Amino acid sequence: MKKKIYVTRQLPDEVMERLHEQFEVKVWNDPDEPVPRxxxxxxVADVDGLFCMLSETIDEEVFQHAPQLKIVANLAVGYNNIDIGAAKNRNITVTNTPGVLTETTADLTFALLMATARRLVETSEIVRNGEWGAWAPMHFTGQDIHGKTLGIVGLGRIGEAVAKRATGFDMNxxxxxxxxxEQAEARIGAKYSEMDDLLQRSDYIVLLLPYSTSNHHLIGKREIDLMKEDAIVINTSRGGLVDEDALYEALEQRKIWGAGLDVFEQEPLxxxxxxxxxxxxTVSxxxxxxxxxTRLQMCHLVCDNLIHVLSGDEPLTPVT
Known part of the structure; x- marks a missing residue:
């Protein structure tokens, strides 16, 4: 008899076909809206596995309603939407999707840095709105990227991939x-810095670390006050790392030059x-x-984890 799983969002056909081959599948069929609580x-009342997204909060209440649940497979690297302690107490495996999205996320991070520095979104709207007037020497000027100092907070896989891209721009x-x-230092020439020193010296501050309650609002008023007036903050990790009120005030008061944000404390924004x-x-x-x-690779990694665990094998990418 096939194991039962619940999928909290409609997925591409090739992924759904694979799941149906292996399991008895129930799915929330709206591809755009999260499943209602x-x-x-x-x-989840009778399922063995849960294929979920960051948009779902998977906590003790969910576990109480799912007495057969053996695995929560999250379609993300981050897992702050899941109560890991409650899962552990119930011997429920939690998995995520690290590795497969490293290069793609690094691409987006550097693209957001470049778009913010050169005001690409703002100036694109100026052209589209018919507001492009006569040429002037300082119209639409932004910040240089080449030769500048990049400060990366969190030099894991994605952080190192971003740093590798920065070497092509001769960045410090x-x-x-x-x-x-130290291995990454040798590979890419990065220099370790204490946090306050990094904030004071960097032209670009890029956040690439997991969110936890211990680093909530890691970047707040005190940290922003340490930054250069022409500094740019880039966050592609989790919204809770940045005090958005403090960031807004600093930007409007021109204490720092700009911010590029792919993540927010409340999503959708x-x-x-x-x-x-x-x-x-600049927002995305x-x-x-x-x-x-990459999204297809992530989906297939979630499938692999479900298949392994519900077949009695070890998960490929467990959250420990």
Whole structure:
């Protein structure tokens, strides 16, 4: 008899076909909207596995409604949407999708850095709105990228991939981790820096670390006050790392030059959020891993984890 799984969002046909070959599958069929909480609690009642997204909160209440649940397979590297402690207490395996999205997320991070520095979104709208007037020496000027100092907070896989891209622009690379990454230093010439020193010296501060309650609002007013007036903050990790109120105030008061944000404390970002009123912010809708090839690889890795665990084997990418 096939094991039962619940999938919280409609997936590409090739992924759904693979799941149906292996399992008895129930799925929330709206491809765009998250599964309602009451539906999720009802649907997990008799499932062995859960294929979920960052948009779902998987906590003790879910586990109480899912007495047969053996694995929560998350379509993301991050897993702050899952109560890991509660899962462990119930011997429920939690998996994520590291590795396969490293290069794609690094691409997006550097693209966001470049777009913010050169004001690409703002100036594109000027052209589209018919506001492109006569040439003037300082119209539409942005910041240089080549030869500048890049400060990476979190030199893991993605951080190192971003640093590798920065070497092509002859950037000076600083990084801060809880521990030094001497192998990465040797590979890419990055220099370890204490956090405050990195904030003071960097032209670009890029956040590439997991979110936890211990680093909530890692970048707040105190940290922003340490930055250069022409500094740019880039966040493609998790929204909770940045105090968005402090960031907005600093941008509007011109204490720093700009910010590029792919992630936010509340997602989707409300259309009346005041960050959207600032011309100094470049935004994208949490698309770090959103290339066709990478999203399919992520989906297949989730499938692999479900197949392994529900066949009695070890997970490929467990969250420990």
């Amino acid at each position: 009451n539906v999720l609690l009802e649907e 690379i600083l990084y801060h981790n809880r521990s030094r990454n 409300p259309k009346d959020d005041r960050l959207l009123t600032s011309k100094y912010v 809708p949490h698309i770090g891993s959103a290339s066709i090839a």
